[in-house]
Structure formats: C-alpha cells, structure tokens
Amino acid sequence: MLVENLNNINQKIQLACQKAQRSVDDVTMIAVTKSVESGTAKELAELGIENMAENRVDKLLEKKMALKNFSSIKWHLIGNLQRRKVKLVINEIDYFHALDSLKLAEEIQKRAEKEISCFIEVNITGEETKHGFKPEEVIEFIHELAPLDKIKIVGLMTMAPFDASEHDLHEVFSKLKKLQLAINDLNLLHAPCTELSMGMSNDFPIAIEEGATFVRIGTAIFRGA
Template identity: 85%
Template sequence: MLTDNLKHINQEILLACEKAQRSVSDVTMIAVTKSVESQTAKELAKLGVVNMAENRVDKLLEKKMALKDFSVIKWHLIGNLQRRKVKLVINEIDYFHALDSFKLAEEIQKRAEKEISCFVEVNITGEESKHGFKPAEVLPFVQEIAEFDKIKIIGLMTMAPLNASEKELHEVFSELKKLQCAISDQHLSNAPCTELSMGMSNDFPIAIEEGATFVRIGTAIFRGA
C-alpha cells in the first residue's frame, strides 16, 4: 500500500510540475510520519524516502533513534518549537520549518552547534489560531537576525486555512511566493530565501503550481496502510 501511495503522489507531483512548467527535481517531498510508528517509517526509508518530518520533539528524537541505520535521511521539524526544548533537538535536525519569533531565533543561535536551515513561518491569512509572522514583519525580522551565524533563512513556510477553496489556496500560496521573491531579491547573506515550504496532502498540487519547493505529506502516504 505504501508503494502504491508513493507512486500516486509522485505522479501527482509530476503532473503539477508539468502544469506549472517546472522541473520535478525542484520539488522535495517530505514524509510527515507523526501518525505512524517507527516501523512504518522504516518501511518508507526502505522504499527510498529520504526526507522525514515530525511536529513534536519527542517523536522526532524517537524516530531518528529507531532509524539510525538510515544515515541518508534528512530530518525536518515542522511543528512549533518551545524555547525550552531547543537544546534537545536543534542539533538533531537538518531543517526547521517553523521559525516564528526573535526569542526562538536567539535560543537557536545559543544552542546550535552547526548552521541550521530554517524557514520563517508566515501567517498569510492572519488567522488567530495560527503561529507565524505577518507578511510585513518578515523582512524586518530577517534583517534583525542577520548576525546570527547559526541560522540560515533558506525560505518561508505557511499553512493554508482548513477547507479553503481552490481560489483561496492559489491566493495564499501565491502571496507567499511573492514574499519569498521580495526577500530573495534583497540578496541578504543570512537569507538566500529561495525555498517555499507549503502544501500538504489535500492541497500540494496547487502549492506546487504556485512555487512550492518542499511539500509536507502525511495522510496521502499512509492512507490504507
């Protein structure tokens, strides 16, 4: 079932890339393994999946330990990170997708022993239930942490509203793409900002059409598994 699901997802990624006249090599699929046990994550690794994500620190550390024999795996923390837990996880991950405050950046700078590839989380729609900077706050924040040599802002991340229409999805993802380009055009040494982490199981083809380079997929991989 995992094999079939991955094949279907890869086909959808290919079709979305063709529709947007993009290369499929520009899109990285991240398997979000939060809903499955380590054994299922191992099966994914055996099928060649090399990017895996968790939204909780304890679960990421647990899965990374269980899959220690798969050294090629890149680990992504995609959930919001409490400052008190930074020291536990920051040197165990390759990507952090939810940088959402200056104080969190300070703690990462203090605890990291290597440069961490980070996405700034952006709340495009202004929903109170979501974390992240307002679009107008992103560039000032990136400039404010310019001296933090342990943080590289490789891109921006957002989540679309639940039950959004296709039109709304296109608008949200397009807005993040415009913001990403505006920051990239600043040519800041700490923030190349060439990447976009957006799109999940229910909306990733639209996210790809609008420029996503990382899509975070869980449900669609494990459906029926």
C-alpha cells in the same frame, strides 16, 4: 499500500510540475510521520524516502534513533518549538520549518553547534489559530536575524486554511511566493530565501503550481488520497 500511495503522490507531483512548467527535481516531498510508528517510518526509508518530518521533539528523536542506520535521511522539524526544548533537538535536525519569533532564534543561536537551515513561518491569512509572522513583518524580522550566524533563512513556510477553496489556495500560496522573491532579491547572505515549504496532503498540487519547493505529506502516504 505505501508503494501505491507514493506512486499516486509522485504522479500528482509530476502533473503539477508539468502544469506549472517546472522540473520535478525542484520539488522535495517530505514524509510527515507523526501519525505512524517507527516501524512504518522504517518501511518508508527502505522504499527510498530520504526526507522525514515530525512536529514534536520527542517523536522526532525517537524515530531518528530507530532509523539510525539510514544515514541519508534528512530530518525536518515542522511543528512549533518551545524554547526550553531547543537544546534537545536543534543539533539533530537538518531543517526547521517554524521559526516564529526573535527569542526562539536567539535560543537556537545559543544552542546550535552548526548552521541551521530555517524557514520563517508566515501566517498569510491572519488566522488566530495559527502561529507565524504577518507578511508585512517578515523582512524586518530577517534583518534582525543578521547577527545570528547559526541561523540561515533558506525559505518561508505557511499553512493554508484546511477548508479553503481552490481560488483561495492559489491566492495564499502565490502571496508567499511573492514574499519569497522579494526577500531573495535583497541578496542577504544570511537569508538566501530560495525555498518555499507549503502544501500538504489536501492541497500540495496547487502549492506546487504556485512555487512550492518542499511539500509536507502525511495522510496521503499512509491513508491514500
């Protein structure tokens, strides 16, 4: 079942890339393993999946330990991170997708032993239930990060409303793309901002059409689409 689901996802990624005249090599699928046990995550690793994500610190550490023999896996923390837990996880991950405050950035700076690739979380739609900066706040925040040499802003992340129409999805994702390009044009060493983490199981083809470079897929892998 995993093989069939992964094949279906890869076909959808290829089709979306063709539609947008993009290379499939520009899109990385991250397997979000929060709903499965370590044994299933191991099956994915054996199938060649090399990017895995969790939204909770304890679960990420648990799975990383269980899959320690798969040294090529890149680990992504995609959930909101409490400052008191930064020291537990920040040196165990390759990417952090939910940087949403200066205080959190300062705690990461304090605890990190290496440069951390971070995505700034952007709340494009202004939903009260979602974390993240308003789009108009992001560039000022990036300038505030300049003294923090352990933080590298590789891109932006957002989540579209789950029940959004196709038209609204295109709008949300295209707005994040425009913001990413504006930041990239600033040519800041600490914020190259070349990446876009957007799109999940229900909307990743549209996210790819609008420029996603990382898509976060869970349900479609484990339950099918």
